[in-house]
Amino acid sequence: MYTKPYDAMYEELSAKLIELSRSDEDRVKWLQQAVALCYEYMKRLKKYFLRNEPKTPADEMCFFKTVKPRFKAQLLFHQAILDIEGRRPPGGEALTGHYLNELERLTHYFSSNLSFYDYVRRESSHLDDKYYIRGMFDVCLCPHENLVDFDECFNTSHDSKLAQVLSNEMTLNYLERRIERINKKEDGSFLEMLGEEIYTWTENQAAFVEHCYGLITSKAVNHGKVVMAAFIHYQEKVYHTTVKNFYGTYNDLSERANQTLFTDKVKQSLIDRMNE
Template identity: 30%
Template sequence: MQIFVERLYNALDSELNELSLNVHTTEEQYSASILLCKKAMANLKNYISSSYSFENTEDEILFFKTVKPQFYSKYIYFINIYNFIIQQPLGGDEILKDYINFELADLKRFFDHNQAFYQYYRSGSTQMDEVYFTRGGFNVQAELDDFEEDEVYSTGHDYKLSKIIANERYQDYLNLELAKITNNGNPQSEPTLELPLTWTANKTDLVELIYALVSLGVFNNGNIEIKLVMDFIQNVFQVDLGSYYHKYTDITRRKKERTSFLDKLKFALLRRMDDKFDITASPQQYIKFE
């Protein structure tokens, strides 16, 4: 299952990234993103329903607590933003602020209504996993609002968890939009650094690093689009990565040393940890950037 899921998720992520580079309007981008997610979800369901049998309870819990929500939360998140865009009222900043605050209040009601399960999810608890994330261990009527009406492919809480993950991301999106209005179009007002950090190595190396970090899920519990991370890091390190997706494609096509920059990082850190070189020396003495 792991190999299939990784390939399917990576393919979806790549398609979404390519879409963000080629689609002209935000509305078109999110509309197309919804369709891509729907296709991936259908492939995932078909694989689990017809080609795979869970090895044990732990395997079933892993799928419904981790794997399935990865795909479904993206789908719900894109629907949320698409609806936000097409329903956005005409008018000035104050009208838009009211609209965003109404959406934020609605999200707060959702989290308050699901407070117990939300706390369970955020705390990383596992003691109720067999009840929440295995099939047949729940009352369908009690969970009707968050049940997919497919007992073979659903548990009592996998869809609810997907909604929570999606709504957390949507909440971040709304707060960012609100900050843009407050700060006259800028996402946030940051103090000017006396000594700003500038990326001086190969740009492809930075792309490799960012994709590695996102793949490991180190940002927002793994629930973030690569484009948002790219935009943030380009701003922080004052670097223009251009068509970063094409750089990533070039990385995947390497015949040797596919993770060359990550290998260099590991080598440099190990040498520093072993005190085999002077820590005051320039890194270029030990790492040859392409």
């Protein structure tokens, strides 16, 4: 199997990263070590690849789509977390706000690269021969790519972009877990603020995301001047629900034949109630 030596190398890297994360070191210190470790493995990966060039286009696409992006995503992810944790304020609302601002930045990236993100998420392959073969750079497919330091021996037009998408998804999950931990410490006082009555969201997640986006885009809350990630996390606490990937869900809503299924249902239900 073509990827076997690379899989072994990646498992080795993953094991060392897990070991680092469990160390007693300060978080910033072990993240610095993790970045250095990932960088060393990227150099090892490049050296091995150039000594063992793929023999077929299929193998080349496999390497630049499934092998290299995983390694580079780990490097980008740990660099991102090091930057985020290195700038973290003291706990409480300031820390929550810090993490939420980073979440919002990630959603902007997904918005700016919507077509490629959708290509990756749907596991499409019809453009793989253009995205993951060296020397196939198409300015129409990647007009913003920086070509000054482009290494044609070890890069295709989109393998680094894929690594960034994978890294952002890991960063998104990391931030959501950090926010969840902070929120759990505040749940007691929050529930007291809500009172004894518990309200639970009983529609599906797509409906929940449509509800949240509808309130903000209609400027019904704070005149629309709201960080979407922060608002959704607040609504999750109010209605005791969790959305794993709200931006991905929103993207799905945008592509549905009926984009406002839940909103239409709410409107019709209200009309029916008023006409009773």
